[in-house]
Amino acid sequence: MTEAEMEAIVLAFPGAEKGQSYGQPAFKVNGKFFTRLRAEDSSLVLMDVSFDEREMLMEAEPATFHLTPHYRDYPCVLARLESLHPGSLRNFLARRWRRIAPKKLVRAYDHAEAGA
Template sequence: MTFDDVRKIALAWPEVEDGTSYGTPALKVRKKMLVRLKEDGDSLVMPSVPQDEREMLVESQPKTFYFTDHYRDYPIVLIRLSKASRATVEPLMRRHWRMLASKKAVKAYDANL
């Protein structure tokens, strides 16, 4: 996957827009970060991943999921896009999008499924 692939997926959801965060491309929902590209150009910063889930992801798929000391105390996992598949990334992004989007937008999206 690439960040362009991530963009295509997320921009199909209501209230998602392009932005930047820490000088890198990001996708935002109502001005809050959905995901951003890490400075290395290959890793996706994925917020709202509880630490127990992050540990399970890193342990089960260490080539795809990881975190650095900087993110150790935050509910964030890093995803190597070059090693990831849409089936891996999309559900995590969609779950976070549902937390950030308005109830009205989520309801409208679900009605069109």
């Protein structure tokens, strides 16, 4: 996936916008961290991934999913952009978005999806 494709997927979530996290370019929803692309290794930080799920992902797809010592104690995984499937990215982001988006926005989104 390209950076432009990733950005289009991220910004398609209602309320998603460009911002900063710890001085780095990032994406936020409702002022909360959504994801960011790490320039040092072209990997996305994907939040709300349990430690067990993370271990399974890294074992099943080591070319895509990995971790650095900094993220070891956080419920997240790093995913290399070049090998991350767009559908997988949408699924990871949907989980995070539902957790941090305003509940009213989530209800409106769900209602619109049900009517589609």
